[in-house]
Amino acid sequence: MNTHHLSPMSKLEIVINGDDVASIDAVLRASGAVGYTVLGSVAGLGHSGFHQGSLYFNDRDTQRMVVCVVAEDRVDGVVEALREFFRTHAGVLFVSPTFVSRPEYFQ
Amino acid sequence: MDTTTSPGLLLVAIREAARALPVAWPLDRFVAVNPLAGLIERPFATAVRDATSLLGGRAFPTSAMLPAASTTHDGLDGAGDDSPSPRPRALTTLERRVPPSEAASTIVEDLVASFLREAVLDSDATTSVWSRCRTPRHARAVRRALGRQAEAWWTAQSDDAVSAIQHSLDHVGVAPSAWSDELSRQFARLPGWTAWAKWCDEWSALPAGEDRVSLSDVAALLLTLDAALLPQDAPALGKEHEFATSDDDALLQRLERVEDDFITDLVSSLQPSGEGPRDVRAQVVMCIDARSEGLRRHLEETGPYDTVGFAGFFGAPVRVTPLAWQEGYDAAPVLLRPDIEVREVPRLGRAEEAAAYVRNVTARVSRDDVSHELSHVASTMFVLAEIGGWASVPELVRRSLRAPSSTADAAPLTDMDLDAALDDPRQWASIAETSLRVMGLTSGFAPLVVLCGHRSSSAANPHAASLDCGACAGHGGAANARIMAAVLNRASVRHALSHRGIDIPDGTWFLAGEHNTTTDDVTIFDVDTVPVPLHAATEELLRDLAAAGRAQSADRVARAPGFGGDMSRADLRRRGRDWAQTRPEWGLANNAGFIVGPREFTRGVDLEGRCFLHSYRPDEDSDGAILEGILTAPMVVAHWINAQYYFSTVSPDVYGAGDKTLHNPVGRVGVIAGEDGDLRLGLPEQSVRFGDTYVHTPQRLTTVVVAPRERVDHVIARTTVLRHLFDGAWVHLVVVDPSSGTWWRRLDTGNWVALSAHNNKESTS
Numbered sequence A: 001m002n003t004h005h006l007s008p009m010s011k012l013e014i015v016i017n018g019d020d021v022a023s024i025d026a027v028l029r030a031s032g033a034v035g036y037t038v039l040g041s042v043a044g045l046g047h048s049g050f051h052q053g054s055l056y057f058n059d060r061d062t063q064r065m066v067v068c069v070v071a072e073d074r075v076d077g078v079v080e081a082l083r084e085f086f087r088t089h090a091g092v093l094f095v096s097p098t099f100v101s102r103p104e105y106f107q
Numbered sequence B: 001m002d003t004t005t006s007p008g009l010l011l012v013a014i015r016e017a018a019r020a021l022p023v024a025w026p027l028d029r030f031v032a033v034n035p036l037a038g039l040i041e042r043p044f045a046t047a048v049r050d051a052t053s054l055l056g057g058r059a060f061p062t063s064a065m066l067p068a069a070s071t072t073h074d075g076l077d078g079a080g081d082d083s084p085s086p087r088p089r090a091l092t093t094l095e096r097r098v099p100p101s102e103a104a105s106t107i108v109e110d111l112v113a114s115f116l117r118e119a120v121l122d123s124d125a126t127t128s129v130w131s132r133c134r135t136p137r138h139a140r141a142v143r144r145a146l147g148r149q150a151e152a153w154w155t156a157q158s159d160d161a162v163s164a165i166q167h168s169l170d171h172v173g174v175a176p177s178a179w180s181d182e183l184s185r186q187f188a189r190l191p192g193w194t195a196w197a198k199w200c201d202e203w204s205a206l207p208a209g210e211d212r213v214s215l216s217d218v219a220a221l222l223l224t225l226d227a228a229l230l231p232q233d234a235p236a237l238g239k240e241h242e243f244a245t246s247d248d249d250a251l252l253q254r255l256e257r258v259e260d261d262f263i264t265d266l267v268s269s270l271q272p273s274g275e276g277p278r279d280v281r282a283q284v285v286m287c288i289d290a291r292s293e294g295l296r297r298h299l300e301e302t303g304p305y306d307t308v309g310f311a312g313f314f315g316a317p318v319r320v321t322p323l324a325w326q327e328g329y330d331a332a333p334v335l336l337r338p339d340i341e342v343r344e345v346p347r348l349g350r351a352e353e354a355a356a357y358v359r360n361v362t363a364r365v366s367r368d369d370v371s372h373e374l375s376h377v378a379s380t381m382f383v384l385a386e387i388g389g390w391a392s393v394p395e396l397v398r399r400s401l402r403a404p405s406s407t408a409d410a411a412p413l414t415d416m417d418l419d420a421a422l423d424d425p426r427q428w429a430s431i432a433e434t435s436l437r438v439m440g441l442t443s444g445f446a447p448l449v450v451l452c453g454h455r456s457s458s459a460a461n462p463h464a465a466s467l468d469c470g471a472c473a474g475h476g477g478a479a480n481a482r483i484m485a486a487v488l489n490r491a492s493v494r495h496a497l498s499h500r501g502i503d504i505p506d507g508t509w510f511l512a513g514e515h516n517t518t519t520d521d522v523t524i525f526d527v528d529t530v531p532v533p534l535h536a537a538t539e540e541l542l543r544d545l546a547a548a549g550r551a552q553s554a555d556r557v558a559r560a561p562g563f564g565g566d567m568s569r570a571d572l573r574r575r576g577r578d579w580a581q582t583r584p585e586w587g588l589a590n591n592a593g594f595i596v597g598p599r600e601f602t603r604g605v606d607l608e609g610r611c612f613l614h615s616y617r618p619d620e621d622s623d624g625a626i627l628e629g630i631l632t633a634p635m636v637v638a639h640w641i642n643a644q645y646y647f648s649t650v651s652p653d654v655y656g657a658g659d660k661t662l663h664n665p666v667g668r669v670g671v672i673a674g675e676d677g678d679l680r681l682g683l684p685e686q687s688v689r690f691g692d693t694y695v696h697t698p699q700r701l702t703t704v705v706v707a708p709r710e711r712v713d714h715v716i717a718r719t720t721v722l723r724h725l726f727d728g729a730w731v732h733l734v735v736v737d738p739s740s741g742t743w744w745r746r747l748d749t750g751n752w753v754a755l756s757a758h759n760n761k762e763s764t765s
Helices: A018-030 A075-088 B007-020 B044-055 B093-097 B105-120 B136-146 B148-156 B161-172 B176-187 B191-202 B215-228 B248-269 B290-302 B351-366 B378-388 B390-399 B427-439 B478-489 B491-499 B532-559 B569-577 B625-632 B634-650 B709-717 B720-727
Strands: A007-017 A037-042 A044-046 A049-051 A063-070 A092-100 B282-287 B305-310 B318-321 B329-331 B340-346 B414-416 B448-455 B509-516 B522-525 B593-597 B611-615 B663-666 B670-673 B701-706 B731-736 B743-746 B752-755 B762-764
Touching (some): A007 A018, A018 A075, A063 A075, A075 B007, B007 B044, B007 B161, B007 B191, B007 B215, B105 B215, B136 B215, B148 B215, B161 B215, B176 B215, B191 B215, B248 B701, B248 B752, B290 B305, B290 B509, B290 B532, B290 B611, B340 B351, B340 B478, B427 B625, B448 B478, B478 B491, B509 B532, B522 B532, B532 B569, B593 B625, B593 B634, B625 B634, B625 B701, B625 B720, B709 B720, B709 B731
Parallel strands (some): B318 B340, B593 B701, B701 B731
Antiparallel strands (some): A007 A092, A044 A049, B305 B611, B318 B329, B340 B414, B509 B522, B663 B670, B731 B743, B743 B752, B752 B762
């Protein structure tokens, strides 16, 4: 991939319970993230068992994935706060390098 | 100490600290919630003990709260050993470091509560509560209450709440590893305000300002004043007082015996009764609410009626804007975020009449001399606030003490506007299909199908919404019933449904109704739209609903204390209008069971209004998706109601709202007892007991499911919330296999024991 006109960033993929989205929003904002995307209907198997992706009449007890891209000088603060969050909450965090075309959107 | 840590870390600690605290909905949509829902990942016994260590109070019922038969010979009836005093809350770091007089805890709590109360009543505010408390006037209040040194500390703090919290934590000597623990202890001082802040932070999307309070605001106010009181020579952290818990296990075991007895009685009363009536005149779908159970039974006794239990929002995930309202309200279980906006609009040709009505109602709210007619009804007070704005509420409360006059404008004929609500009206067919499948009504439609929601009527009652429909987020269910009845009468929806295997005959008409649980009157809406061939059947239905209502109210009057035994329907209606009446009805007191199965298992059984009933046809749900939908939403709501009653009864000082006669509403935020102090949580004492008699038995919900055991296991295994509820013994589970007729009880280990329905004993393991 030709990335010479793209800017390197860090991508966080955070899988959490639906009712923790508000907490993650607060943590990301406080840690310097300026945006994110929430995906619903996320199902899968974790170490505490299977997690159903969607339910008829309950949006809060299903899993969500929050995708957040942050500049590299902010990623340590965000990850530190999320590690603390996951000390007491169910979920997983993946961090990977990524590239964006408009870095000013992520500052 | 490190003061450059990421602010995100402190926010995580604040959220974590609030986890053991309850959450509270606004009074205008007051829904029941398990106050310990944040600890649901822990087993029930652990969670209640943990919460009691932090917040104080009691974990388990005393013998006075339980039925006498279940508490005899339990070895706990001797003097003194039964009712250990409620525990005090956990102490904060300051309280452990200095003598109680120097901690001045009550003064700090009252001051913070008064700042918060004043802040939420400022309807013009647009900034955070903490920043609004940074005025010279607030500083003077701190000086008057706590002295000049405290004022100097207060004034020197940052205008940013999180920075102020961090500074005070550092000053009092709390290491980052103990932040969350200390913040929990701070929140435990004002659980009512914390519960409101938790709702604002975790459940609502309110912008800063008006009555929004954040957890950071509450923590900053309490911690800053604690830090202001710390003397320079304060000793290091002392040890906490240990509380004896020796009787705890015995109290839990006694609770389990009460629950076992209930399960035994319930199982022996539930037996399939064979076929339902033939030539059914009407199918009446009522809310799962335990108050529907008696009315359903009495209606079935009057004639060829079949009744169905389903969540009273009828599967419509809607936000409703009634005629004349400025904004709509969420009319769906709070577990859902409704995304379909439906407005009530004048029926074709009725625009002028409706405009006059809106003008009159709006004028009534804004004119001083006439609005008292409506404002004596507290639930109407919130309606008026929607029309007139929250600024009008204090005046409305004052007026509520005047005598009401008799007339109110008659509402014009209206429709629920389905077309404007969805870009693609075909989506209504999908909503209708899900509803019909989950309620098990996919064939054999009667000529009339009634979707019957419910509401209550009470006057000058800030907790009125707690008596309304939980599935409609603490509102009456009429709007939802009208919406779904209109959807199901649409030719285009029926056409789409027929392609999905649900054929609604042309001769079937859906009606919307509403059961008033205070008076047991049932209103049927839009009767003028019923097709002519069904007029006679509709008249018979109205007559039989009225008879069933009479029988149901007679049952209630005879059963519950406080009704005077021979009270008439007129007396019940008067009671609902009487602003001095603290018990318009008993609501869901004594709820204990949630039954998921065909009506054959419960038809004709007098369940004494103790059970939620959800219809379910196990033969139409081979993959368990419908059962999963029922257990993960309606059952969760029933569990929340059950848990709210449990904690309001067992530990009323922490989780209950106290004496209703002392309540003063603080806007829509909550009530305080008297003039000062924390917001009160949960249900008033008048909702759970009558004098020394407990009308509610605090026990955990028992769910009974009619389905193959393997299917139930499979649904639990794939659904996190069900694993927590059943494995953690928050809810007991009994299953009856419809093919073998064997009854099973699931233990919290996940193992099953067989129950014999006839000899009422566990037979195998």
